[in-house]
Amino acid sequence: MNSAGMSEENKPVGSDHSANKPASSVGSAVAASASADTSAPVTVYAPLYQQIKGLITQGLQAGEWRPGEMIPSEMELAKRYGVSQGTVRKAVDDLATEHILIRRQGKGTFVATHHEEKVSFRFLRLVPDEGEPTYPQSQFLACKRMRATPEVADSLALATGDAVILVKRILYLQERPTVLEEIWLPGLQFKGLTAERLAAYKGPMYGLFETEFGTRMIRASEKIRAVAADQACAESLKVTVGTPLLLVERVAFTYGDQAVEWRRGFYRTDHHAYRNELS
Amino acid sequence: MNSAGMSEENKPVGSDHSANKPASSVGSAVAASASADTSAPVTVYAPLYQQIKGLITQGLQAGEWRPGEMIPSEMELAKRYGVSQGTVRKAVDDLATEHILIRRQGKGTFVATHHEEKVSFRFLRLVPDEGEPTYPQSQFLACKRMRATPEVADSLALATGDAVILVKRILYLQERPTVLEEIWLPGLQFKGLTAERLAAYKGPMYGLFETEFGTRMIRASEKIRAVAADQACAESLKVTVGTPLLLVERVAFTYGDQAVEWRRGFYRTDHHAYRNELS
DNA sequence: GAGTGGTCTAGACCACTCC
DNA sequence: GAGTGGTCTAGACCACTCC
Known part of the structure; x- marks a missing residue:
């Protein structure tokens, strides 16, 4: 993986909460899944892991990783997106729960496929x-x-x-x-x-x-x-x-x-x- | 919460993997949810958080916390069971996914109820x-x-x-x-x-x-x-x-x-x- | 302001797979 | 043995609730 090849726009925003990240605050804010509530909030907040989830989904949608293929390891994704492995893990956990990704211990994480x-x-x-x-x-x-x-x-x-x-x-x-x-x-x-x-x-x-x-x-x-x-x-x-x-x-x-x-x-x-x- | 009142039997087993726990290896091993597979494993392994999940479920079953009531905070449960907050969190996350507990940010974690x-x-x-x-x-x-x-x-x-x-x-x-x-x-x-x-x-x-x-x-x-x-x-x-x-x-x-x-x-x-x- | 769960990090070791 | 995900810890700050 060539993390140097990643553009700034591909990095999440708003991660400067504990001052231990380089925090590239570039790119557009990612909208949180808004609940249909009474008061429309002025500012939109999305946790880092949800932004990462969105970036991974974009990769899937764009065909970067095809059904049945292995996606990069958690450490590689963490390097690429400039977040910790734990944050990537939480994003991947969500996608695995939704049957969009499949984790296989010892092997890697794979794009789900209907050929199963x-x-x-x-x-x-x-x-x-x-x-x-x-x-x-x-x-x-x-x-x-x-x-x-x-x-x-x-x-x-x-x-x-x-x-x-x-x-x-x-x-x-x-x-x-x-x-x-x-x-x-x-x-x-x-x-x-x-x-x-x-x-x-x-x-x-x-x-x-x-x-x-x-x-x-x-x-x-x-x-x-x-x-x-x-x-x-x-x-x-x-x-x-x-x-x-x-x-x-x-x-x-x-x-x-x-x-x-x-x-x-x-x-x-x-x-x-x-x-x-x-x- | 009176953590001194908890008996050793109420603590999970097998948590001495990284040498940073007092590791009370007392009590019976908790069985992992066994898959109906061909080879019956001789030793049964269950992750700590699944054992905690079992202990919380036992508390619910015994009526220690009743439907609609708040259960102890994550920190209190961590103290009681002698594990980290993160491990309690993973157990509670699972139970919340199964609609057995309900988390309310800022309030606490509650026993799910059909009065909703x-x-x-x-x-x-x-x-x-x-x-x-x-x-x-x-x-x-x-x-x-x-x-x-x-x-x-x-x-x-x-x-x-x-x-x-x-x-x-x-x-x-x-x-x-x-x-x-x-x-x-x-x-x-x-x-x-x-x-x-x-x-x-x-x-x-x-x-x-x-x-x-x-x-x-x-x-x-x-x-x-x-x-x-x-x-x-x-x-x-x-x-x-x-x-x-x-x-x-x-x-x-x-x-x-x-x-x-x-x-x-x-x-x-x-x-x-x-x-x-x-x- | 105090207390709750929510997010995020860093780092360790374990179980499993493949060579 | 190297690489993967799986578990676990410790500690920080954030968002929210209730007073």
């Missing part, structure tokens, strides 16, 4: 009534270029009529058709996505997105309802019309809380259940 | 399609003493036929009957629970459990399915027979991962959705 079974199960919560969770098989029905409807545009922060891609697929679990999904993606970001590429890809779809489109899904928000199977659902999932299904709507986000996927899935729950841990 | 709106919404994930989440109103239909069926006994780690209490209620959200629930509790632990006490209690049921029965729910595991409303559900929830409903089954745990509640709820989702955050 554990991650898939975090984003697909179906567990079988009998036996261990298994990896799903995808059957792709369509991959079309479309125009964003108002609903899709709203979810993806696009304008109505913007280019989007619609993917339709069936997920098989334990040889049974279990999920019928429609997935909307921003057309610009996923230009070139085809049913052939989807079908040819071995591994989870989010793995393909991060490897071939540079978009890594960080978190998602789901809303679950119960609905009756219509004709299309019934045929795809091999159930009778009217069978109760879960309707799972998801918005998925990449770095910087940017929504980059909207999906709607119909789940059979006669041999699986959607599992959720509350705490 | 925020907590209720962590355990009831229904959000309205329009408007802000509202606090539910309970209508209690029954509170009966029963014998545990095999299914209930299995979930609560009881024997079939053991005394259990069955509570039936309807939850109203935004004036609408939205959830029909059956709740099974261990009879011994919840002796004296009646429909009258439930109805008279202002606040969440878990608040009553912790205040009047000394049982605090820490976490829960839910399994969600889609089912059709039967006659009883239809009448209670004012829907037609066959309407798709969420069936949410829950096992709730108190300190030490002890299962102390099993419930089964039927959710209408025509004006609400079950919300879940994935990461």
Whole structure:
């Protein structure tokens, strides 16, 4: 690591509180995650470790360290950003808690990737009534270029009529058709996505997105309802019309809380259940 | 705090690694949370902060500090357990992440309680399609003493036929009957629970459990399915027979991962959705 | 002003991985 | 043995709360 190559702008601000730092007070202040409170504070304060967290996230976003790769050691990052190892540690701890980085003792700290079974199960919560969770098989029905409807545009922060891609697929679990999904993606970001590429890809779809489109899904928000199977659902999932299904709507986000996927899935729950841990 | 009153057994073990501690190596070793791995390790190692975490949890379990109360400051706990403030801090950080303790800057660290709106919404994930989440109103239909069926006994780690209490209620959200629930509790632990006490209690049921029965729910595991409303559900929830409903089954745990509640709820989702955050 | 948790530093040794 | 993250200590100052 060439710490001499780091510009002053890359260093955090406001770290001159105990007079034991060179304290390069250059660059713009980093905003703290502001709570939606009554009184808007005039001055914005962000702890050093949160600023470091932001700088590391910027590096990830910029592709400086790619999914699966090792990031520099804590000591190197400390040198680079001009802070102590403890401060870097706290920033990395946070990012590891958010599943953005993964620490491996004795090896180093790595950028999280969807090319890992554990991650898939975090984003697909179906567990079988009998036996261990298994990896799903995808059957792709369509991959079309479309125009964003108002609903899709709203979810993806696009304008109505913007280019989007619609993917339709069936997920098989334990040889049974279990999920019928429609997935909307921003057309610009996923230009070139085809049913052939989807079908040819071995591994989870989010793995393909991060490897071939540079978009890594960080978190998602789901809303679950119960609905009756219509004709299309019934045929795809091999159930009778009217069978109760879960309707799972998801918005998925990449770095910087940017929504980059909207999906709607119909789940059979006669041999699986959607599992959720509350705490 | 009278630190002289603490017995040696209350101090952690194995902290003589850097020769700067008095290191009272008395008492039994605390087991690390063992992963269900292939090779069973002969020696068990637990970091100091995890041992402190265990000691604090024991204090909570024993009722030394009750829900809503402040626990001793970090410095006092450090003195009591014979470790540094940093080690106490790491233990408390963990417990705060698990929502067992709550830190309030400038005030102190408090035992979490279900007498807080925020907590209720962590355990009831229904959000309205329009408007802000509202606090539910309970209508209690029954509170009966029963014998545990095999299914209930299995979930609560009881024997079939053991005394259990069955509570039936309807939850109203935004004036609408939205959830029909059956709740099974261990009879011994919840002796004296009646429909009258439930109805008279202002606040969440878990608040009553912790205040009047000394049982605090820490976490829960839910399994969600889609089912059709039967006659009883239809009448209670004012829907037609066959309407798709969420069936949410829950096992709730108190300190030490002890299962102390099993419930089964039927959710209408025509004006609400079950919300879940994935990461 | 006193007391609390929150942040930050510096430095030590431990456990684990890879050679 | 060298390098990594993991734990632990000691001590400083900051932000916040309550008096």
